Amino acid sequence: MSDSIRAIVAEEQDGKIKGRLKTISSAELANEDVLIDVAYSTVNYKDGLAVTGKGKICRRTPLVCGIDLSGTVRESRDPTWKIGDRVLVNGYGLSEDQGGGYAQQQRVKPEFLVHVPDSLSLYDTMAIGTAGYTAMLSVNAVLDHGVKPEHGPVVVSGAAGGVGSVSIMLLKQLGYQVAAVTGRPELGDYLKSIGASEIVDRTELARDAKPLEKDRWAAGIDSVGATTLATILAQTKSEGLVAACGLAGGVGLPSTVMPFIIRGVTLRGIDSVQCAMARRVRAWADLGRLLDTKALAQVSVTEPLSRVPELAEEILAGKIRGRVVIDVNA
Known part of the structure; x- marks a missing residue:
């Protein structure tokens, strides 16, 4: 991947914060220890509040939006995580004070990462989100x-x-x-x-x-x-x-x-943002064990990164049914 990446970035203009599709340099990402090639994100109600600026979600700007991501480890300065590991991140301040999942790459703190259960694909994890x-x-x-x-x-x-x-x-x-x-x-x-x-x-x-x-x-x-x-x-x-x-x-x-x-x-x-890691890991293991991924696919749709601002408005208006997966590379 080149140094240029596409992302939905929240910026302040005329006193209002709004997320827009931009091309940024990967060098603009935070200097955290793990670099992830992001595959998918998703659209949650909180994402709608962040991208539209209708909720005080983003605590600083500019900031990449998206409270979820899944992908593979591209670089790691932490021994826990190896290149190629399939990982996901939920919460932990993504899209608040940490760069989020609406980007083709993201750097995150190693303690935020969870291994994707073997029974789930990267797509499945964001259909869950x-x-x-x-x-x-x-x-x-x-x-x-x-x-x-x-x-x-x-x-x-x-x-x-x-x-x-x-x-x-x-x-x-x-x-x-x-x-x-x-x-x-x-x-x-x-x-x-x-x-x-x-x-x-x-x-x-x-x-x-x-x-x-x-x-x-x-x-x-x-x-x-x-x-x-x-x-x-x-x-x-x-x-x-x-x-x-x-x-x-x-x-x-x-x-x-x-x-x-x-x-x-x-x-x-129920606090999903700062949930203790033990409960977080248990929840993902349970999801991998209990959820019928074929049934999950039936209630999920896939959309490109460019549609996130429009989808953010739709989820706040109650127009979205089920789950929306964002293919950040589409």
Whole structure:
């Protein structure tokens, strides 16, 4: 590869930050110990906020966007990583204060890297991406809490999005009944095809909830927040768990202590960015073991690097279904 690489770079103009396709020199990358030939990245909600500048994600500029990447090691000054190793990076400040995955090459800190499981391709890892990895962290929180399929259904909000879609696939594989919450009724057949047993209209949950409501869910995985999360908490069964992993509906939480002190419900925050390496490695190993990659391919589309700014707008507008993989070399 030449010294010139294509990248989506966030720059500040007229007081606004926006990501644009540029050609830069590889010498402009940070002086970190591992150089990766990037193969794929992906588009997450957080990427949408970063590239459009609608969220305060990029803490410095100019900065290569993209919170995920997969590829092979091209150079390494760290003995842990060898040339040709298949690696991935999620989070750890990529697209915040570290150069991200929307580039044909990237230099990263060696402690950020995870070996790609043998059962997954580089493409598979980005079809999963931070969204799918966050889904696995959330499902593991449900499992570790002791919630079993016979305890009742698991409700998944934002079901047609990346976190929701992969959560449904994983829960179905593990034998759970899944209630998929969506504001797009036309996607009901899609959601059932990936494992949902019930479709719940978003308006049933995106409302002001009573402190406690009829108990419906053994557990929940919520990527929406705000009133949706509050209603899920009010409807969760005794000793259930709700994993909160997103804020697509807002950062507020208009709830009360009642679900916690009357039903013993646990609200578990999921931090995919600075997650401990042991949990991170476990999650990727579990994804490699549980996910049907053929089914994953059916909910994924591939787009070129040049389309990232347009896709960033689309994901914020709720127009993307499933997963979008970015081929940074296309």
